Amino acid sequence: MRLIGAGTREGFEYTVRTTFWTVPNVITVLRFLLVPVFVWFVSESEYMHAFWVLVALGATDWIDGFVARFFNQLSTVGRWLDPLADRLAMVIVTLSLVYFQVLPGWLFWVIFVPDLVLFLNAALLFVGTPHLPVSAMGKVRTAGLMVALPLMLLARTERFAAHLDGLFPLVAESLLIAACVMHVIASVDYFVQAHAKFRRLRRHGINPWDRKSWAQPRPSAETAEVSAT
Template identity: 50%
Template sequence: MRLIGAGTRDDIDYVITDRFWTVPNGITLLRFCLVPVFVWLVVTEQHLTAFIVLALLSSTDWVDGYIARRFNQISTVGQWLDPLADRLSLVVVAVTLVATGIAPWWLVAALIIPDAVLAVAALLMFRGSPELEVTALGKVRTALLLVATPLLLLAQVPGLAETALTVAATILLALGCLGHLWAAGDYLVGCVRKRRELIGRGLDPRDRASWARS
């Protein structure tokens, strides 16, 4: 079964629409709505319910992309809304878990510092997003983090092999953070490569109107 790029079909010609209200975008918006619910559940120590909500939140990251590709509902909005939802969700979840003592401090550091560096680099080089494709490494990194964080919550529930779950979650979390650092480095290299390519074509990377996708 194909996990990365699941739902991709070879029997149709994909059309990227400008519609906002598509099923995948609706699922992505649902993910945004679940984030504050998750934060409230963790703060009030309703860990089992928070685990269920986070598992649902994590699964929608795969479902919206699958539906978009399977039913030809790819949109310009979804192309930026989905990764934005992924990144914001991960950061808020990480900060919440660290602030409540459930996750180690290095989780937030490993997520926020590379992202801040990339954001500054993108602004300096392109005055915005360089519009690079999401790599398989980035998807695997996200998957590891979205599996590890629910396990950390499950480890807070008495009677569920807390020690074993904590060890497994910490290992996956470390792998996810290492993957995030690796993906960030790969993304930065991609930014530099694209900047050189644009300059080689006689285009100003900071003049987004001359090369950015509409």
Template identity: 45%
Template structure:
């Protein structure tokens, strides 16, 4: 798992952040946005096989766009906020659909949505927008676990794959992902308050002419 984090990074090369929006990684992230409503529509149609494939593709793009950004030296300022937004949106919608369709228990949506709502409110209050914090390794592992556990539960709804072990394994991975989600939540809250306090110190010095 750790070796997958940061994959595509070229040793000895510093990160160059592009100002342009139109990069290959950002286009892949946009495809992820379109994949989420397609997934919801397939679930509504009870087409669980196609929904499973769509969810796997949507989940894989989270790794692919980051890999290509580093490998092709196409890390962009837009991508740094667009990718986390796509992750949050996908997780919240997938969690909601899973609970409504009774694919996952109710605690799943509570563990995903409530921390994200608190983070959004915290960011708006402290920064009037995104705090532009780097994604932590815990956050990346959390996302990977959730995007593996969710398809495992969904696969059990596909005819011919209704195995009990899939439910057990899927729920286990989701629980680990939710624990990671809460750990990442605590880390981001601490980092945002630390960044806010560091910004306030120079402002206070300027105000008093220090």
């Protein structure tokens, strides 16, 4: 079964809507509203409840992408809303886990600094998102974090902390470190891609700040996979 890009209809000509009111966008907003619930559970040391909230965040992130692709619900709003909600949620989740001393402080900086650099880079070069294709490393990175962070929460519960003489926490921490390494690599790749696109537009006499001249909708299966991951 195809998990990444699930629901993509090969050869189908997608319609990119300009309205906010699509099912995937509503799911994205509802998903983001779970973030304060997660923070509250972590603050109360309710790690098992926080675990299930993270599972719901990851599942609904997959669901809204599937709905967008399979039911032709792509939108210009969804192109920036979904990744923005994902990155904000990830920063808030990691900040909460660090602030309440569930995870070490280095985790927040490893997640936050690359995202901040990419945000400032895109703002300076393109006055917004550069509309880059989602890389394979970026997809695996996101999946890795969505698996590793809930496992780290489970490792703090009594049931799993001593499981197999501490093997479970070791596995969870190893997955987290691997996901963080992939996050840095993916961020460097996006940074390089953004500058390459900036130079390419300039060579063709296109002003990267004039988004209407190059950021045109591409209603295709490829766009569906890139825009609603």
